[in-house]
Amino acid sequence: MVGGIMNSKLKRRLTALTGIIVIVLIVVLAIVGGATSAKRVSVAEASSDTYIDKKIQVEGHVVDNSFTINGNVLEFSIYDKQNDPRAQHTLRVRYEGGVSSTFGNDVIAICTGRMDEQQILHCATLVTKCPSKYENSTDALSVSRLLKYGKVVQDKPVRLTGDVKENSLQPVDANYRFVLVDPATKEEINVKFKGALSENIKAGTTLVITGSLTAELDFNATDVAMKG
Structure with missing residues (x-):
């Protein structure tokens, strides 16, 4: 009888501990997810005041000869070639990191980072791609x-x-x-x-x-x- 009572208490404790672990995992995943998720927006949307101090991901083509490189800092502009071929809307991007050998004029740049009040995207992650010719x-x-x-x-x-x-x-x-x-x-x-x-x-x-x-x-x- 004593053993049955002890087993019952142990099961309740294990159940409670499992519940606490599950809750902790949910909270951790929510925090991590909130910190890493980025809203995908267009160049035109990013150029507005809507996303200041928000984490976003923007894809666009690098404007010809718009880039400058100073030490380990790359600055360039992107535009939506498909929907805005005349580049009426451009977005300035600032990236601190190594410049890939694939980067250049008209390359597709996928930029993830936060917008500042000057509407510059401070890019934490930069992915470049160019179709093979x-x-x-x-x-x-x-x-x-x-x-x-x-x-x-x-x-x-x-x-x-x-x-x-x-x-x-x-x-x-x-x-x-x-x-x-x-x-x-x-x-x-x-x-x-x-x-x-x-x-x-x-x-x-x-x-x-x-x-x-x-x-x-x-x-x-x-x-x-x-x-x-």
Whole structure:
């Protein structure tokens, strides 16, 4: 009988303890969820006064040449390319963190952070994405051939093909974006590019790029695609 009473008390205590644990977990999850959740809004909505000091997530295309990089701080503007092609509404974004090599003009930026009273989004999380582009390398010059032509093709639009050199991908503010290597001769050329790069572009990727040779024998690219 005593054992039955003790078992009954133990069961009640365990039930009460389980209930307390469940309540604590619910409260913790509610706090964490409230702290991490962000409302998805458009660029136009974010540009209003509605979301000051609120956590939001905004997706948009980077306005060409709108970015500045000072140390570890990146500032840029985004707009809704699909619904606002003339960029009548733009949003200024400030991000403290490493700049990805995929970041550039017209890249899609998914920005999560809080708005301040100056309507600047202080971004805590930045995700960039750029659709992969493919192009046929027919009629494209090799790096070796381009360098042999030299001044003959300087400042003239040409197509160039080669492989991305290992460890050469750089952020958009670097002196060059990547180095292109001729797989046959191993000759190299520095490529400058301010546009968005697909995340699929890595060391060894064969590219077809459009641009022109400079007097310094660098290549100013206006378009970068992977070999199709």
